[in-house]
Amino acid sequence: MNASKKSDKSIFPSTPARTPLFTPKRAPSVSSVSSTSSLDSRKAPATPLLTANKKIKAPLSVESRRNHVQKPKSTLAPIPSTPTRSNGGNSRPRTPISPRKGAESPLLMPAASEMDVSNVDPESVLVDFETVEPGDVSGEIDEAWLKTALQDHGKDDKVMVSVRIRPTDQHNAWIPVQSEGGIKLDPNYAKSTTATSTTSFNFDAVLTGTPNKPIYTTVARSHVHAAMDGYNAVIFAYGQTASGKTFTLSGNVDEPGIIPRSMKDVFGFIKRTPTREYLLRCSYLEIYNENIHDLLAPPSTAAANPVQIQGGNGSDLILTPLREEVITSLKGVKEVLKRGESNRRTACTDWNDRSSRSHSVFRLVIESRERGSGAAYEEDEALSTGRATTPNPMNGRHTPGLGGRQTPGLSGRNTPGLGGPKLQARGGRSVQTSVLSLIDLAGSEKATSDKERTREGKYINTSLLTLGTVIGTLADNSAKKKTDHVPFRNSKLTRLLQPSLSGNARISVICTINPDPSAIAESTSTLLFAKRIKNVKLNAQKKEVVDTDALIERYRKEIEDLKNRLAEREAEPVRNRRLSARQQIDESKAMKDLNGRIQQLTKLILTSQTVDDNKGDDSRPTSPSKLDFDMSPYQLKEELLAARNQLETQATQILSLEAALTARPPLPADAPEEEKARVIAEQAKTIRELEFVVAGYEENLGEPLRAVREDVEAEWRGKLEEEVRKREEKERWAGELVKQLEKEKAMRVKMEVERKALAAFVSKFDALGLGAGGGGGHGLPLPRAGGASAAFKERQEMRQSGKVSAIDSGSFASHLFSHRKSGDEGSSGGRAGGLNDVSNGGGQQHNISIVVEQCTGASESPMRMPEALRGQPSLMEQPMLEGPGEEEADLSFDELEVEHQLLAMSVRGMPVPSMNTANRWKVANAGAVGKGRVDVFGDKENVPVAGQ
Numbered sequence: 018m019n020a021s022k023k024s025d026k027s028i029f030p031s032t033p034a035r036t037p038l039f040t041p042k043r044a045p046s047v048s049s050v051s052s053t054s055s056l057d058s059r060k061a062p063a064t065p066l067l068t069a070n071k072k073i074k075a076p077l078s079v080e081s082r083r084n085h086v087q088k089p090k091s092t093l094a095p096i097p098s099t100p101t102r103s104n105g106g107n108s109r110p111r112t113p114i115s116p117r118k119g120a121e122s123p124l125l126m127p128a129a130s131e132m133d134v135s136n137v138d139p140e141s142v143l144v145d146f147e148t149v150e151p152g153d154v155s156g157e158i159d160e161a162w163l164k165t166a167l168q169d170h171g172k173d174d175k176v177m178v179s180v181r182i183r184p185t186d187q188h189n190a191w192i193p194v195q196s197e198g199g200i201k202l203d204p205n206y207a208k209s210t211t212a213t214s215t216t217s218f219n220f221d222a223v224l225t226g227t228p229n230k231p232i233y234t235t236v237a238r239s240h241v242h243a244a245m246d247g248y249n250a251v252i253f254a255y256g257q258t259a260s261g262k263t264f265t266l267s268g269n270v271d272e273p274g275i276i277p278r279s280m281k282d283v284f285g286f287i288k289r290t291p292t293r294e295y296l297l298r299c300s301y302l303e304i305y306n307e308n309i310h311d312l313l314a315p316p317s318t319a320a321a322n323p324v325q326i327q328g329g330n331g332s333d334l335i336l337t338p339l340r341e342e343v344i345t346s347l348k349g350v351k352e353v354l355k356r357g358e359s360n361r362r363t364a365c366t367d368w369n370d371r372s373s374r375s376h377s378v379f380r381l382v383i384e385s386r387e388r389g390s391g392a393a394y395e396e397d398e399a400l401s402t403g404r405a406t407t408p409n410p411m412n413g414r415h416t417p418g419l420g421g422r423q424t425p426g427l428s429g430r431n432t433p434g435l436g437g438p439k440l441q442a443r444g445g446r447s448v449q450t451s452v453l454s455l456i457d458l459a460g461s462e463k464a465t466s467d468k469e470r471t472r473e474g475k476y477i478n479t480s481l482l483t484l485g486t487v488i489g490t491l492a493d494n495s496a497k498k499k500t501d502h503v504p505f506r507n508s509k510l511t512r513l514l515q516p517s518l519s520g521n522a523r524i525s526v527i528c529t530i531n532p533d534p535s536a537i538a539e540s541t542s543t544l545l546f547a548k549r550i551k552n553v554k555l556n557a558q559k560k561e562v563v564d565t566d567a568l569i570e571r572y573r574k575e576i577e578d579l580k581n582r583l584a585e586r587e588a589e590p591v592r593n594r595r596l597s598a599r600q601q602i603d604e605s606k607a608m609k610d611l612n613g614r615i616q617q618l619t620k621l622i623l624t625s626q627t628v629d630d631n632k633g634d635d636s637r638p639t640s641p642s643k644l645d646f647d648m649s650p651y652q653l654k655e656e657l658l659a660a661r662n663q664l665e666t667q668a669t670q671i672l673s674l675e676a677a678l679t680a681r682p683p684l685p686a687d688a689p690e691e692e693k694a695r696v697i698a699e700q701a702k703t704i705r706e707l708e709f710v711v712a713g714y715e716e717n718l719g720e721p722l723r724a725v726r727e728d729v730e731a732e733w734r735g736k737l738e739e740e741v742r743k744r745e746e747k748e749r750w751a752g753e754l755v756k757q758l759e760k761e762k763a764m765r766v767k768m769e770v771e772r773k774a775l776a777a778f779v780s781k782f783d784a785l786g787l788g789a790g791g792g793g794g795h796g797l798p799l800p801r802a803g804g805a806s807a808a809f810k811e812r813q814e815m816r817q818s819g820k821v822s823a824i825d826s827g828s829f830a831s832h833l834f835s836h837r838k839s840g841d842e843g844s845s846g847g848r849a850g851g852l853n854d855v856s857n858g859g860g861q862q863h864n865i866s867i868v869v870e871q872c873t874g875a876s877e878s879p880m881r882m883p884e885a886l887r888g889q890p891s892l893m894e895q896p897m898l899e900g901p902g903e904e905e906a907d908l909s910f911d912e913l914e915v916e917h918q919l920l921a922m923s924v925r926g927m928p929v930p931s932m933n934t935a936n937r938w939k940v941a942n943a944g945a946v947g948k949g950r951v952d953v954f955g956d957k958e959n960v961p962v963a964g965q
């Protein structure tokens with residue numbers, strides 16, 4: 018790897034070197050790849066121009082990561098614990114030499130730096146205008162700039178989008194229209210490329226050239242200031258590989274990029290803000306192959322403990338375990354950045370000697386609160402810390418130090434939670450919290466000639482694609498006022514960016530493009546991404562945490578004082594208070610004021626508590642300041658409940674005291690003593706009377722009244738017993754009625770069944786033309802000689818010969834009747850032997866009448882067969898009548914079966930053919946009955962057989 022390339026990625030290298038104008042590497046042919054390439058071979062000094070066509074392979078990034086760290090010991094060495102100011106006046110905030118007891122979180126790795134936030138007392142590492150070193154302040158900030166800062170791009174609710182065109186000494190395919198923030202494709206290339214129809218774009222700024230200062234001033238400074246002012250801010254670079262993202266973000270020693278410049282600006286801002294004090298803590302992480310690694314943790318432990326993202330949708334996220342280091346000077350930042358940079362995964366690709374193989378995120382958490390001074394501050398401090406503070410002789414500030422109030426959990430214990438303690442809202446001073454995120458994305462790229470690079474490239478491209486989709490959906494939602502699901506969770510990158518992209522951040526995006534004509538497609542894709550993100554709506558809000566504990570405590574104290582004063586006055590004997598009328602008026606007014614103030618404070622306590630409750634987890638989800646993470650969630654809940662109960666009890670006590678105060682008898686302050694004594698006497702009498710009423714009611718009723726009451730009670734007792742007896746009688750009667758009703762219901766059901774059976778029987782008779790209105794006189798056919806058996810037989814024969822496909826509903830019955838045309842009389846021999854073979858003779862017809870009797874008992878049948886019919890053959894055995902034109906009856910096997918049973922019921926006592934008869938008939942007909950129909954008869958085989 019050549020030296021100049023290395024220096025590009027190192028923000029603060031030891032040996033400054035000017036960067037030559039960059040010409041990107043072309044993807045070389047496979048033949049040009051030197052298999053003997055090594056790190057040493059790449060050390061030969063060469064400009065990017067000279068190395069442009071030379072493919073050099075880097076060792077695999079993961080394995081080489083530790084080798085790549087050139088001075089691991091020095092980079093991980095702790096920052097000097099006691100930095101001193103050159104003027105010897107105010108001292109820089111000190112880093113405690115020994116970690117606090119119990120500060121180690123089991124989830125965090127052993128500290129590699131004493132500035133690890135979990136090892137320090139935040140109150141001792143605050144930065145303010147007095148502690149900022151002159152050299153740490155950006156010399157670039159001047160009054161003129163402060164005016165321009167008012168034209169803050171981040172103020173509106175849109176993402177600030179800029180394009181940076183990397184310089185080239187070859188053909189430039191893109192023409193900037195800088196004054197209008199536009200960029201368009203050179204018409205010569207526009208014609209030749211079919212990559213896109215859109216060739217001209219407009220953004221907030223289009224920037225060219227190598228200097229990073231104008232880039233920072235234009236795209237980043239206002240966002241850094243917004244972050245210092247309490248807004249979350251995100252600045253990220255997006256673009257294809259080797260287009261200049263890292264150069265823009267980190268830069269080099271000659272051209273420091275956005276990250277080092279913004280850090281300088283942070284200290285400059287603090288220097289110019291004497292009213293506030295700051296706690297600055299930073300973290301540095303990378304997303305490599307969809308795993309998040311802590312770049313500030315020792316590489317071995319970072320690899321073994323990938324950072325996890327926790328937290329709700331859209332709200333703040335918790336990254337754990339992630340080391341956060343407190344910074345108090347630019348030197349500290351340099352140290353942290355250097356360490357992080359050295360742990361970053363970079364590798365030589367076909368296009369970039371030191372291509373970032375991961376997305377890197379440098380986060381600076383800025384917490385600030387007003388600097389306290391004066392008597393009120395002293396008192397607040399004492400209230401907050403529970404002890405008097407000692408002014409620091411060096412800077413005059415009150416620093417409670419290690420023994421001071423740190424991060425009380427609800428239990429009151431000092432417990433640094435996960436991620437370390439944070440600045441506390443104290444002494445009634447609220448804390449503003451914001452996060453500045455500076456993100457260097459890995460570049461999108463085509464498949465490379467190296468397997469590992471290709472694998473990394475896939476992860477990179479996938480997460481960038483997801484970022485594109487997320488941005489697209491957000492833009493679409495904003496434009497069309499929709500609320501479509503945004504797939505933030507599809508990649509670690511978008512998940513990490515979720516709170517910011519959801520709107521609560523000011524965002525600036527620098528899209529870097531490679532102006533080479535061969536990269537027009539990729540550049541266009543980058544520009545389309547830039548266009549989409551421009552439409553995402555933002556609504557960044559400041560986050561302020563109020564010290565409700567301190568406020569409530571102060572109110573309580575005041576209420577206590579007021580109550581004491583009131584009590585003293587009331588306790589003073591009247592005779593001792595010989596006051597003039599004027600004094601009495603004044604005192605009355607003072608008492609009234611005291612009461613008013615107590616009420617007001619009580620309300621404030623309740624409001625503060627409500628605010629605190631409402632904020633709950635939502636207000637500071639990431640803050641461990643209110644939570645003791647050593648406790649189980651159950652214990653925390655218990656504590657919370659206990660604290661609330663206590664507060665409520667106190668509030669109730671206060672309210673009842675107030676009520677007692679206001680309920681005192683109204684008496685003008687200037688009323689004479691006699692008058693007061695009279696009012697008191699009256700009140701005492703009233704109280705005695707009420708006591709008499711409450712306690713002695715029974716005693717005062719007297720004997721005669723008691724006797725009357727007993728008489729009345731006896732009378733009513735008798736009436737009650739009579740009513741009870743009557744009710745029992747009625748219940749018995751109702752029970753009888755219910756039983757009768759049940760019986761009747763059963764009877765009805767039975768009758769309904771019989772009625773239906775009878776109706777079916779009658780309808781069958783009618784259908785057969787055997788009913789009273791049926792016979793020959795009415796033209797309905799009568800069964801003819803040969804009977805149903807002959808018809809059935811013929812039917813089966815027809816089926817077997819294929820003339821009839823199956824015995825279908827009604828067809829068998831029709832054959833019963835149509836069969837008489839065949840004149841087959843011989844089949845009657847199939848009848849059951851025990852039955853009378855009665856021929857009705859040729860075309861003779863019968864009139865069959867049925868007597869239906871009312872069913873009078875369970876044993877009686879509703880039907881009686883007339884005498885005339887007794888001895889007649891059953892319907893099945895009756896021969897068919899002959900006669901042209903008779904209609905076909907609609908009978909199926911089942912219907913015949915029903916008919917058969919009905920007949921059996923109706924002619925009880927008569928010899929009735931059983932279904933066995935029919936079965937025998939079936940057998941006699943040589944199995945002509947379809948096998949599939951046997952089940953039609955089924956267990957009706959068991960019907961009692963008459964005559965057998």
Ligand SMILES: Nc1ncnc2c1ncn2[C@@H]1O[C@H](COP(=O)(O)OP(=O)(O)OP(=O)(O)O)[C@@H](O)[C@H]1O
Nearest residue numbers: 025039227258259260261262263264369372373460
């Ligand atoms: N504006 C610029 N002026 C001069 N040199 C530049 C400029 N932009 C980029 N370069 C040079 O181009 C090379 C590639 O740039 P850089 O590493 O920043 O690209 P990148 O987009 O971060 O690539 P990757 O996505 O692969 O990490 C570097 O050597 C860098 O010094």
